[in-house]
Amino acid sequence: xxxxxxxQFVTTFITGVILxxxxxxxxxxxxxxxxxxxxxxxxxxxxxxxxxxxxxxxDDLPRLLDLLNxxxxxxxxxxxxxxxxxxxxxxxxxxxEMVDQINANxxxxxxxxxxxxxxxxxxxxxxxxxxxxxxxLFVKMNFEDEFAGSRRLTLNALILVLIIGSVFIILxxxxxxxxxxxxTDAAEQLKMGDFNVQLKSEREDEVGRLIRSFNQMAExxxxxxxxxKTFVSNVSHEIQSPLTSIKGYARxxxxxxxxxxxxxxxxxIIYKEADRLSRLSDHLLRMASLDSDKHPVKKAPYRLDExxxxxILSTEMLWQEKDLEIKLDLTDDVIEADQDLMEQVxxxxxxxxxxxxxxDGEIHVSxxxxxxxxVVRVSDRGIGIPDDSIPYLFDRFYQVDQSRxxxxxxxxxxxxxxxxxxxxxxGYIDVISEEGVGTTFFVYLPKK
Numbered sequence: 112x113x114x115x116x117x118x119q120f121v122t123t124f125i126t127g128v129i130l131x132x133x134x135x136x137x138x139x140x141x142x143x144x145x146x147x148x149x150x151x152x153x154x155x156x157x158x159x160x161x162x163x164x165x166x167x168x169x170d171d172l173p174r175l176l177d178l179l180n181x182x183x184x185x186x187x188x189x190x191x192x193x194x195x196x197x198x199x200x201x202x203x204x205x206x207x208e209m210v211d212q213i214n215a216n217x218x219x220x221x222x223x224x225x226x227x228x229x230x231x232x233x234x235x236x237x238x239x240x241x242x243x244x245x246x247x248l249f250v251k252m253n254f255e256d257e258f259a260g261s262r263r264l265t266l267n268a269l270i271l272v273l274i275i276g277s278v279f280i281i282l283x284x285x286x287x288x289x290x291x292x293x294x295t296d297a298a299e300q301l302k303m304g305d306f307n308v309q310l311k312s313e314r315e316d317e318v319g320r321l322i323r324s325f326n327q328m329a330e331x332x333x334x335x336x337x338x339x340k341t342f343v344s345n346v347s348h349e350i351q352s353p354l355t356s357i358k359g360y361a362r363x364x365x366x367x368x369x370x371x372x373x374x375x376x377x378x379x380i381i382y383k384e385a386d387r388l389s390r391l392s393d394h395l396l397r398m399a400s401l402d403s404d405k406h407p408v409k410k411a412p413y414r415l416d417e418x419x420x421x422x423i424l425s426t427e428m429l430w431q432e433k434d435l436e437i438k439l440d441l442t443d444d445v446i447e448a449d450q451d452l453m454e455q456v457x458x459x460x461x462x463x464x465x466x467x468x469x470x471d472g473e474i475h476v477s478x479x480x481x482x483x484x485x486v487v488r489v490s491d492r493g494i495g496i497p498d499d500s501i502p503y504l505f506d507r508f509y510q511v512d513q514s515r516x517x518x519x520x521x522x523x524x525x526x527x528x529x530x531x532x533x534x535x536x537x538g539y540i541d542v543i544s545e546e547g548v549g550t551t552f553f554v555y556l557p558k559k
Contacts, residue, residue, distance in 0.1 A: 124280045125273075132269040173197060185251040188239075196246065205249050209236055213247050290318045294325055306333035350391065353384035395524070397455075401531040408449045408535050416441035418450065419476060419487070422457040429465045430474065440477035446485060446556060452532045459525045460489045460552050467550070468493035483558055484538065490551040496544035504542060505530045 188196035193210050195202055209224055213236040216222065224234035232253050239248045293310055300308045308329055312322040360377045363369050369377055423437055430437060446453075464474045468491045475490045496504065496511055503509045510523040533540050537557045544550040 124284070125277050128273055128276050128280075132273055135269065173199070185253075187249040187251070189247040189249070191245065193247070204232075204234060204251055209234065209249070210247065212236070213238060213249075290314070290322065294322060297325065297329070301329060301332060304336075306336050346391075346395070350388065353387045356384045357381050391524075397528055401528065401535065408452070410447050410449055410536075412445050412447045413450050415444045415446045415453075415478065415485070415487070418454060419457050419478075422454060422461055423476070425458070426461055426465060429462065433465065433468060434471045435465060435468055436471075436473045438473065438475040440475070442478060444478055444485060448536050448556065449532075452535070456529050456532050456554065457487075457489075459529050460554075463525065464489055464491035464493065464550070467491065480558070481555075484555040485558055487554040487556070488551060489554075490549060492549040495546040495548050496542070496550055497546055501542060501544060505540070 185201065187200045187202055187205060189202075189205075189210065190196055204226075212222060216238060221235055221237045224236065226232055226234070232251065234249060234251055236247065236249045239246050290312065297308045297310055306329055309326050310322045312319050314322070360381050364374060364377055419441060420439065423439065461474070461476070468474065473492045475488075477488045479486055479488070500509075500511045504511075505526050507524060507527045530540050533554055533556070538555045540555070541553045542550065543553075
């Protein structure tokens with residue numbers, strides 16, 4: 112079973128604490144066995160024994176030795192012939208080397224003897240004056256009971272630290288992991304298609320920033336989902352409308368209910384609706400291509416003014432049909448751009464200027480420089496655009512109220528394509544319009 116982050120966090124911390132405690136316990140034990148920690152105690156004990164010997168007489172000496180032995184201190188007094196002062200004194204731990212070393216010491220300096228590195232027994236020796244004579248005092252000190260007690264105390268303290276630390280980390284881990292769990296649950300909701308999920312947090316740490324980033328991501332996904340639904344709905348509507356017309360008129364022709372003189376009109380309607388479907392498909396493919404990061408933008412230098420003139424000539428039948436006056440104020444200008452894509456921009460803007468212009472109207476196209484941009488201005492004296500429609504003018508499938516126009520030949524993708532092409536060239540497009548007066552589009556392209 113896969114372990115949760117919570118238990119991984121807790122287990123890692125407790126393992127680290129246990130290893131630290133074991134290491135601390137080992138270091139404490141080694142330090143306790145060192146000579147440094149015992150040296151002062153042994154010297155003090157030896158001094159106390161010497162003082163006690165001065166305070167008692169010979170008859171009380173056995174009782175004193177028994178009392179010291181009860182406290183883990185075994186004292187042995189040797190006379191000038193290196194024999195025990197009392198017969199019951201244990202001299203097994205005393206060696207000739209130890210006696211010689213003390214006898215060679217003319218002062219009352221205390222000498223320490225260590226039988227082994229890991230042995231908890233220590234010997235000390237010193238010359239003393241007792242009852243007016245010079246004797247040698249050896250003291251055997253056993254630290255085993257003291258060391259065992261110290262180890263128990265240290266072990267109990269470390270276990271208490273482990274318990275308190277473990278409880279603390281379990282509570283703290285639950286606090287931190289609970290936020291991550293809530294993010295995981297919210298991510299599961301996103302996976303199921305619920306984009307309304309939002310997490311609440313007042314934290315300012317990394318987890319708080321993660322939660323805020325998650326909320327932003329959820330909001331972006333929600334917006335993308337709404338765009339997707341709107342896109343599907345619009346495409347379905349745009350496809351369904353001409354298909355319905357084609358199906359209806361084709362059925363009428365098949366059933367023979369159309370008069371002979373009306374058949375041509377019916378077939379022209381079918382042709383226009385099929386052409387409308389074709390243009391919609393072409394626009395969708397172009398938009399998908401432009402949205403792709405892999406869409407190639409083949410930039411090359413060419414004459415911008417000549418390109419606009421060619422587009423004007425290609426639409427001559429359209430603007431002559433409405434008796435429009437075309438005014439060109441174009442200066443010689445060489446730009447570096449994708450010529451095919453930019454031709455789509457000018458064609459779309461000029462066709463729109465023709466389509467939404469009044470008969471006997473006017474279209475004015477000019478170019479000039481402004482700061483770091485080359486600007487192309489396409490202006491008409493047509494029906495204009497309502498103020499409330501301008502913010503949505505470049506949205507996909509958005510169309511201004513069709514009741515204002517006599518024809519419905521667009522699909523709401525043209526200006527979206529224009530904006531995307533201009534953006535691919537590092538520029539932007541702007542528009543100003545007034546109903547009943549006209550509309551002007553400004554295309555800004557960087558000079559470099």
